Amino acid sequence: MPSSLNPTALARLLGSWNSGALPAYRELADVVRLLVMDGRIPLDVALPSERSLASTLGLSRTTITAAYASLREQGFLTAGQGSRGRTSIPHRSTPVSMPGLAAPEGLLDLAYASLPAAGEVVHRAFADALTELPALLPGFGYDALGIPVLREAIAAKYTADGVPTTPEQILVTSGAQHALNIILRTLAGKQHKVLVEHPSYPNALDAIRTAGSRPLPVALPSPDAPDSWDIDAMVAAMHQQRPAMAYLVPDFHNPTGRLMPDHYRKRLARAAASSGTVLVVDETLRGLNLDGGAAAPMSAFSPAVVSIGSLSKSHWAGLRTGWIRADAPLITRFVATRTTMDLGGPVVEQLAAARLVRSYAEPLGSRLEELRDNRASLLELLAEHLPEWEVERPQGGLTVWCRLPTPGSTALTVVAPEFGVRLAAGPRFGVGGAFEHYMRVPYTLPPAQLETAVKALREAQDKVGDSPQLRRSLKAEERFAVA
Ligand SMILES: Cc1ncc(COP(=O)(O)O)c(C=O)c1O
Incomplete structure (x- = not known):
């Protein structure tokens, strides 16, 4: 398997990639990403240098730099030596385009209580x-x-x-x-x-x-x-x-x-x-x-x-x-x-x-250890940033069930994406509109992301709390899938 891709080979794989519908760097990054996901560009292969690809494709170097930066940000390119990053797939596989299932790119997903595959x-x-x-x-x-x-x-x-x-x-x-x-x-x-x-x-x-x-x-x-x-x-x-x-x-x-x-x-x-x-x-x-x-x-x-x-x-x-x-x-x-x-x-x-x-138990030791750490982090973060929430300590599973000081779970869920978080509102867990007072928060993300998510929840909660009007008017959330 080649460990690097030359610009001509990449240009051949790209085909007629530039429709002009989006900025060139976006289209280029999208097509490379699809090629990696399809397996047509193997993993752990160094992409051409920015300069050589720019000259082969007849584009400015800035365009290639921006495309590579976007691929890096999404986890499809490693930082690499100099500008020659290697192809990879995102570590936490937030699927890129699964409408109704995964959170849109850039959102931390607290609607899904699920983990990546158990190691190897x-x-x-x-x-x-x-x-x-x-x-x-x-x-x-x-x-x-x-x-x-x-x-x-x-x-x-x-x-x-x-x-x-x-x-x-x-x-x-x-x-x-x-x-x-x-x-x-x-x-x-x-x-x-x-x-x-x-x-x-x-x-x-x-x-x-x-x-x-x-x-x-x-x-x-x-x-x-x-x-x-x-x-x-x-x-x-x-x-x-x-x-x-x-x-x-x-x-x-x-x-x-x-x-x-x-x-x-x-x-x-x-x-x-x-x-x-x-x-x-x-x-x-x-x-x-x-x-x-x-x-x-x-x-x-x-x-x-x-x-x-x-x-x-x-x-x-x-x-x-x-x-x-x-x-x-x-x-x-x-x-x-x-x-x-x-x-x-x-x-x-x-x-x-x-x-x-x-061999059911084989992956569970490390999985449980990771979950215990995540749970401890989440409980600490909630106590620090949302002390007015009453939080129940779970004995197992993947989620914490929290009671909010005022009903407003749906409003919080509608506002949260503005702050980078996707949630499932309390009433999803009940019958007849119950649980506006509650929010489920999974501890399936690693502690660093949980910290970002909880801080975002704090901001979203403040926005909802500052506006009773918002609480009253925001009754409906988008019905995306939860797990
Ligand atoms: C209690 C419970 N039942 C069922 C499911 C769905 O399981 P499966 O992915 O096997 O359909 C979940 C997933 O979150 C769950 O928490």
């Missing part, structure tokens, strides 16, 4: 998966249940966690959100009630509403209350309202980061059985146990529990691999639903996922 482990799993692929190529490639090695690995992980499980009890899905949609379509029809913690995970609430079901919110107690879940209210809601399903996040609840104690789990499992409610527990964040709190998986308390898992937070959301654990007859019903949407997951991803599940 994910890459290695894919490389190894490719070596196993030939053995599967003679097959059709369709497997609506998931490939056997992955189902075996997931079942073995549950068994090792104290919940004996066979591969027949596992359905592999394209992530936890996909799993929830399959479950909703199978178990909760139109107008059926689905009990949820309040607040809860926004995409789950959206999925419940989109399925035509009705979320039945049960408030979580405030952080200073003696109980972290109001189990009496949940049990009463199950018996009185007879929801078809309960969707719960007992393991590092999103957004509060709480961990449900075992005796609550036991009571809920019993109440669900007697009220005919299917208990669906989302264990997506279970691996992110920051304080070493102990709690058995909810499925340890009843064979009727339906569990959702995912590699998105423990390893990488880009794997798009999750699963459902349930009893085998229910899995058969879920497969029937699944095949109305898709016919199975991609095989290479599943092979990679099987390797990751088999």
Whole structure:
């Protein structure tokens, strides 16, 4: 592989890049970036010197300098020796153009609670998966249940966690959100009630509403209350309202980061059985146990529990691999639903996922350490810069749930991009406009970026605070995706 690119070769790759629609340096930087992302310019290759490229392309040197500066700023070029930077991809891969998903360039994303891939482990799993692929190529490639090695690995992980499980009890899905949609379509029809913690995970609430079901919110107690879940209210809601399903996040609840104690789990499992409610527990964040709190998986308390898992937070959301654990007859019903949407997951991803599940804990040590540091920084920064916010210390997961001194979460979210930050407003986590008093802040960014973000939040909060008029008039936020 060449370690440098000469100007003629680059000019050939660029083709007719200059449409004149934008300043030349921008267009040049955009095309080089696309070439790097496409792999047509390899990584770690020195680009031509500014002078030689300017003369080959017939442009001023200033234009090339500005284009290279822009590439450097976006992370596509290293600082390099002199002006000869080498191609690279941004370290934190803020995707460059994914409308509705990533924050626009230049914004710090506090709407997404997600981490980059867990080091080399994910890459290695894919490389190894490719070596196993030939053995599967003679097959059709369709497997609506998931490939056997992955189902075996997931079942073995549950068994090792104290919940004996066979591969027949596992359905592999394209992530936890996909799993929830399959479950909703199978178990909760139109107008059926689905009990949820309040607040809860926004995409789950959206999925419940989109399925035509009705979320039945049960408030979580405030952080200073003696109980972290109001189990009496949940049990009463199950018996009185007879929801078809309960969707719960007992393991590092999103957004509060709480961990449900075992005796609550036991009571809920019993109440669900007697009220005919299917208990669906989302264990997506279970691996992110920051304080070493102990709690058995909810499925340890009843064979009727339906569990959702995912590699998105423990390893990488880009794997798009999750699963459902349930009893085998229910899995058969879920497969029937699944095949109305898709016919199975991609095989290479599943092979990679099987390797990751088999050595599940491998990347977690350093991931948890980094998250603990980030959490400590965020808590300190919030105490220093936003002392009027009441902040709940999470036991795990990725986010801090904060109570604002006045309702104004949506206004803050609308104003925040002016200060360089993208947020998800409190009401996204609730039903019927609740939680204007709250803001979720993830600690997924490194401490230096968290500092910038919290200072920006301070400024945005001041702008909203100085103008009650703004608070009243800014009711709607842009509905972009959150995670
Ligand atoms: C509680 C919870 N469930 C599900 C998801 C989505 O998981 P996946 O990427 O596997 O669809 C998230 C992501 O933030 C989450 O926090």
